[in-house]
Amino acid sequence: MKRRDLLLGTAAIGLAAPRLSRAAEAQGTLRFAPQADLASVDPIQANSYVTRNHAALVYDTLFGVDEAYRPHPQMLDSYAVSEDRLEWRLTLREGLAFHDGAPVRPQDVVASLQRWGKRDTYAQTLFAQIADLAPASDKAVRVRLKKPFRLLADILGKPAPQLPVIMPERHAQLAVTEQVPEVIGSGPFRFVASERIPGSRAVYARFPGYQPRPGSTSFWSGPKLAQVERVEWHTIPDAATAAAALQSGEIDWWEQPTADFLPLLRRNRNIRVEIIDNTGFMAVLRFNHLHPPFDNPAIRRALLPAIRQADFMTAVAGTESGMWKEGIGFFQPDSSMASEAGMAALTGPRDLEAARRALREAGYKGERVVLAVPTDFPVLNAMSEVAGDLFRKLGITLDYQALDWATVSQKINSRAAPEQGGWSVNCNYAAGFGCRTPAAHSYLRGAGQAALFGWPSSPRIEALREAWMDSTDAEEQQRLCRDIQLQAFEDLPYIPLGLFYQATAYRSTLSGVLKGIPLFYNLRKQG
Numbered sequence: 001m002k003r004r005d006l007l008l009g010t011a012a013i014g015l016a017a018p019r020l021s022r023a024a025e026a027q028g029t030l031r032f033a034p035q036a037d038l039a040s041v042d043p044i045q046a047n048s049y050v051t052r053n054h055a056a057l058v059y060d061t062l063f064g065v066d067e068a069y070r071p072h073p074q075m076l077d078s079y080a081v082s083e084d085r086l087e088w089r090l091t092l093r094e095g096l097a098f099h100d101g102a103p104v105r106p107q108d109v110v111a112s113l114q115r116w117g118k119r120d121t122y123a124q125t126l127f128a129q130i131a132d133l134a135p136a137s138d139k140a141v142r143v144r145l146k147k148p149f150r151l152l153a154d155i156l157g158k159p160a161p162q163l164p165v166i167m168p169e170r171h172a173q174l175a176v177t178e179q180v181p182e183v184i185g186s187g188p189f190r191f192v193a194s195e196r197i198p199g200s201r202a203v204y205a206r207f208p209g210y211q212p213r214p215g216s217t218s219f220w221s222g223p224k225l226a227q228v229e230r231v232e233w234h235t236i237p238d239a240a241t242a243a244a245a246l247q248s249g250e251i252d253w254w255e256q257p258t259a260d261f262l263p264l265l266r267r268n269r270n271i272r273v274e275i276i277d278n279t280g281f282m283a284v285l286r287f288n289h290l291h292p293p294f295d296n297p298a299i300r301r302a303l304l305p306a307i308r309q310a311d312f313m314t315a316v317a318g319t320e321s322g323m324w325k326e327g328i329g330f331f332q333p334d335s336s337m338a339s340e341a342g343m344a345a346l347t348g349p350r351d352l353e354a355a356r357r358a359l360r361e362a363g364y365k366g367e368r369v370v371l372a373v374p375t376d377f378p379v380l381n382a383m384s385e386v387a388g389d390l391f392r393k394l395g396i397t398l399d400y401q402a403l404d405w406a407t408v409s410q411k412i413n414s415r416a417a418p419e420q421g422g423w424s425v426n427c428n429y430a431a432g433f434g435c436r437t438p439a440a441h442s443y444l445r446g447a448g449q450a451a452l453f454g455w456p457s458s459p460r461i462e463a464l465r466e467a468w469m470d471s472t473d474a475e476e477q478q479r480l481c482r483d484i485q486l487q488a489f490e491d492l493p494y495i496p497l498g499l500f501y502q503a504t505a506y507r508s509t510l511s512g513v514l515k516g517i518p519l520f521y522n523l524r525k526q527g
Contacts, residue, residue, distance in 0.1 A: 034255050258379075297490070306350065371423075
């Protein structure tokens with residue numbers, strides 16, 4: 001019997017279903033199986049989607065984007081921009097309070113943005129243009145710029161990891177290398193730290209002091225109404241177990257069902273399967289640029305003739321039509337910034353022998369390559385299996401390190417050499433909505449030590465990105481993005497592995513599921 005058939009069979013009869021805690025069976029408790037365990041509760045320190053989704057429950061941001069990614073005031077009552085566009089005045093809404101009862105003050109905003117600005121690569125672009133950031137009154141913050149920055153509202157409302165959340169000043173004053181000692185935000189839910197079980201459970205309770213803004217909810221913007229009393233996250237690494245738990249009603253929502261189980265779940269009339277993010281996910285093979293062998297750009301480029309995006313995408317999303325795309329470059333393919341520039345490197349004839357020859361000519365001498373693989377993160381595990389097989393075929397000396405996601409997350413943020421517990425290469429992905437332009441595309445940065453893990457250095461990419469940020473002409477922006485892509489194929493901060501669409505599955509007793517990412521406000525649960 002094939003492994004796929006075995007998993008489908010065990011899930012169908014519920015034999016693999018866990019007996020989750022029944023302590024909170026009362027109506028109003030939503031049980032959710034996240035893509036991986038919550039390894040970090042600090043949304044500034046951690047650059048992961050799991051932590052981002054956690055932060056969306058308990059924190060809030062000054063702006064929020066709607067389904068069309070247009071920014072709107074969120075924690076703000078209003079904002080004003082001076083005629084010369086060099087000063088922004090941000091005024092907080094009345095009644096905003098943290099979970100400990102303290103009011104949200106401009107001092108909290110300033111300290112929070114400053115901490116975020118030391119960590120997030122997009123934020124660093126903004127802070128390079130800030131001349132002064134300070135409270136302007138007991139309700140307002142003043143931002144003085146060195147030059148106009150047209151994307152200020154967009155960046156303060158970005159839904160990507162390392163969110164510009166507002167936390168109490170005492171937490172925001174901590175070093176970015178130090179995790180916050182407690183989770184206190186002003187969002188619709190509060191984190192119940194006493195019920196946290198690492199590797200197994202995270203719990204959130206409705207915050208009655210939350211002040212929703214007027215209007216209608218659209219993705220990250222509008223009133224964030226908590227319609228359930230309690231949200232429980234249950235980490236279930238095994239897909240068969242998660243599928244069985246969803247079918248039996250042990251959980252209400254499975255964030256990322258694997259492709260094997262989608263047909264089974266679609267046949268269940270009590271379960272809804274849908275794609276809530278139509279921009280998909282951009283899969284990447286990320287290199288560590290600090291240490292051999294991938295500190296050598298020629299060795300990075302040598303892998304290109306061997307990469308078949310379809311191999312990676314079928315491993316992640318199966319063979320179902322419409323669930324993935326190949327021929328993907330460095331920008332989300334539906335974006336006006338995407339182009340065919342340099343794409344022959346990925347779409348031309350695939351040739352393993354040419355890649356082996358290029359590796360030898362580039363100077364690869366059998367150095368050990370550490371591939372950090374999360375066994376409890378199905379999507380990343382599937383990509384890593386394909387990458388590992390490819391490296392072995394190319395004659396690369398592979399150290400395939402199968403670890404849990406929390407350990408992998410820590411490892412890939414370490415700058416240590418592979419011989420000292422570091423890493424060489426990692427399979428990962430980025431949300432498509434963050435890859436539509438070079439502004440928030442954190443993987444496509446060449447900022448060296450200030451870049452996202454991997455730390456690629458490309459002064460040319462950085463200069464082109466800066467020119468794009470300054471440009472207001474659409475045709476010039478497109479030309480600059482073509483040049484960025486051409487340069488990216490030279491410097492290769494990562495190799496694009498394709499784009500996949502991630503289905504989510506939830507029981508029909510849930511309503512109000514928003515488009516974009518897993519969000520827990522606006523949701524109602526029947527029964």
